[in-house]
Amino acid sequence: MTAAPADRARSRSDFSDISAIREMPEGFKLDTPRVEDGAAIWRIARDSKTLDLNSSYSYLLWCRDFAATSAVARDARGEPAGFVTGYLRPERPGTLVVWQLAVDHAHRGRGLAAALVDGLAERAAREYGIRYLETTVTPGNTASERVFTSFAERHAGGHRREVLFDAGLFPEQGHEPEVLHLIGPLDTLAAHRP
Template sequence: MPDQQTDDETRTVPGAGDEPAVVGGRAASDGISLAEPTIADGPDLWRLARDTGLDINSPYAYTLWARDFADTSVIARDEAGQPRGFVTGFIRPTRPDTYFLWQVGVDPGFRGRRLARRMLDHIGERIAARGLVHLEATVTPDNAASRALFESFARSRECEAVWTPLFGREHFPADGSEEHEPEDLVRIGPLGRPGTDDKHVRRHT
C-alpha cells in the first residue's frame, strides 16, 4: 500500500477518545454506517482514492476488488448513503493468518470524525472473528498520521506494532522527476478482541 490518508485528528491525539467500531452496517449516532462494498461501489472507491490523494489504481481494479475482496474491505456511508471512506485489504495467500491492509481513504469533508480509525476497528473485529492473528500494512517514513493510526490501533488491542523496512526506492520505477518513497512494514498482533483474553490464548499457542 503506497500510502494512507487518515483523519486530521489522528495527527494530534492518536488513540484519545476513539469511537467504537460500527458493525453489521448499523449507523453510529452521526449517521455513518460501515459495511462490505459491492460491485456497484467500485466507481466510488476509485473516486474516493482519487479525491483523497492516494496512489490511484484503475477503475477496473477497484470494481474487481469490490467483487473478489469485499469480505476483507469496508465502505463507510453517511446518513444519505453517500460513500465517505473505505478500507481495502486481503488475506495473504502465503500467510493465511495475516491480513494485509492495502488502502485507507477518507472523504476530505469528513475528516476530523475519526473515520479512518473506526473503519480500522471494524476491519479488526471482522478479521479477529475469523481467527486471523496479525494485521500488516506499509507506510512511508514521513507519514506520521498513518503511523499514529496503527500505533493507536495496536495499543487499543494490547498488542505489538513492529516496524521493519520492506521496500526501498529501488523496488519502484522512477516516474518522471518523482521517486517513490520507501515503504516500512508494520505488523500488528497477536490480534484479539478488546476486553477479552483471545490475544493471550493465541500468544501461547
C-alpha cells in the same frame, strides 16, 4: 449448491452483528463494499493525494473479489464516505493485510479511519481467525502512521516496523519506501475469533 465467493461476501455484508470495538461516528454505517461503490472508492483514493492510485477497474474488481475483507463507511445517504481494502495474506492466512485506507475530505476528523480499521479487524477476527494485521505506510503519510500506531496500542501485543520495499525498487522517481507495520497478536480481538 455452493455459494460463489461474491455471494458469500454479500451474506456477510451486514456489520450490525459486530459489537464494534470503536463505535462508528454518528450518521455513518459500517458496511461491505459493493461493485457499484468502486467508482466512489476510486474517487476517494484519488482525492486523498497520499495513496498510490490504482486504475478504476482495479477498484471495481476489489469490490467484487475482496469485499469480504474490506469495508466502507456510508454516510446518511448511503454513499461511501471512506473505505479500507484488505486481503488475507496467502502464506499467512491468520494475517489481514490492509491495502488502502482513505476518508473523503469532507468527512475527515471524525474518527472514521480508526472505526473502519477496527470494524474490519474485528470482523476478520470473527470470520477468519486473524491474529495479525499488516500494512505499509510511506514515511510522509503521518495520518496513516497515527491510525495504525493507535490501532496497535488499542489491540496488539506488539508493533514492529521494517522497510518492506526500498525506494529503489519502484520504477518511478521519487517514490518513498514502503514501511511494513507488523501488528499483533491482536489480543483484544481474541474473544471474537471462531
